[in-house]
Amino acid sequence: MTQPIHPIDVILHKRDGHVLSDAEIKAFIRAIVDRTPTNQLVTDAQIAAFLMAVFQRGLDPHELATLTSAMRYSGETFDAAPLHTFTIDKHSTGGVGDKTSLLIAPILAAAGLASPTSSGIPGICVPMISGRSLGHTGGTLDKLETIPGFNTQLTLDHLFLTLEKCGAAMVGQTPHLVPADRILYALRDHTGTVESPFLICASIMSKKLAEDLKALVLDVKVGSGAFMPTYEQSKFLAELMVQTGETSGTRTVALLTGMDEPLGRFSGNWVEVWECIDIMRARRPQDRHPMSADLIELSNILSGWMLHLAGHAATPEEGAILSNNILLSGTAYKAWLKIVATQCGDIAVFEDPAAHHQPTASRTLAATHSGYLASMDCKQVGWAVQRLGAGRAKPGDPVSAHAGIEMHAKLGAKIKIGQPLITLFSEDPDLLDEPEAMLRETLHIASTPPQNQPLIREVIQKK
Secondary structure (H helix, E strand, O other), X not given: OOOOOOHHHHHHHHHOOOOOOHHXXXXXXXXXHHOEOOEOOOOHHHHHHHHHHHHHHXXXXXHXXXXXXXXXXXOEOOOOHHXXXXXXXXEEOOOOOOOOHHHHHHHHHHHHHHOOOOOOOOXXXXXXXXXXXXXXXXXXHXXXXXXXXXXXXXXXXXXXXXXXXXXXXXXXXXXXEOHHHHHXXXXXXXXXXXXXXXXXXXXXXXXXXXXXXXXXXXXXXXXXXXXXXXXXXXXXXXXXXXXXXXXXXXXXXXXXXXXXXXXXXXXXXXHHHHHHHHXXXXXXXXXXXXXXXXXXXXXXXXXXXXXXXXXXXXXXXXXXXXXXXXXXXXXXXXXXXXHHHHOOOOHHHHHOHHHHOOOOEEEEEEOOOOEXXXXXXXXXXXXXXXXXXXXXXXXXXXXXXXXXXXXXXXXXXXXXXXXXXXXXXXXXXXXXXXXXXXXXXXXXXXXXXXXXXXXXXXXXXXX
């Protein structure tokens, strides 16, 4: 007869540096999910103690894989098998102005629609389950929900039907998908364990693997705007996630990408959708806004890896070229319109996206002297965007559709005195002063140009 597993024993084992068994980890996660108000199989205090024990002691690769799997299967999961197609997704650890998902989903959808299976299903499907903004980073769902009528809260059945028709869907986590992560994530925020790379990995990968993916491309940010404070920590997290994904049977690649300045032209909610619409509607490279160049480059590189892993390009580099061609051909925009319409969004708003941008207050910061835009604390820029109303300090806070910033110069740009550097938007004039002070403090103009870093720092693959 199997001995029952008590939560306190699991906590003590990890606290004392022992390796937890599969049975211990699975029992602990199951107790978290199965508890009720009248039957506390495990208390919040015990969960908090477990999180701190993991934070202090870490997890070996097998423990991490088991924890991720237990969280993945703690509730309902998406079953992509009946589609008989190649399921793939992208995940970013978050940044400022990071809107690549809004381009990547339609690019991959267009590729999949152009190469259907024998039963007519798109040859590539992207079940993109995304999150909301928190802290200094933006959230894909908040951006999508500035589109009138757009429904991000699809059931898994509706997700399946949308993929079958469109090749991609952009949705939020359902209440029953990976419920263990909801509970653990909420307590991590209150217990000083948010920064644990092991808990971050299990949180991200359990949700992504619940999508039933064949492959996953990870965009792990480095630099002043990254979630992880150092390059070494970002790389360690990337290696953990690649290892965990591969152990689960999902081909996983991570790219370490720069976040030393906002990505693209705009940071906010609707303004980021607007920027992506402009990119997808451009038919010639010269029609693209120069401030969007880094966004387009990164989107094509990430899409290139995805197209390569899906078998549509011999190399990631060929995939990036194919991605750019899909953008310029207009097929990504057509796929975007199809996705938005299928998810009940009003596509008429895209006819004049600038007209839909309706802040009640704006202010432009100009350069006080000439030189070169040398540096900024990108995290502080992100917090300025949040203070304008575009982000949230804690889960559940409302966000403004029209708050945000427009950057008028990139790092390394030659600046003349009086030249516009950044424009602030808000739906409340009283919210402009603090972000302006934050931005003036962090935007540094120097007499010599900086040594700019490459956009892609490193690619992490299975060893």
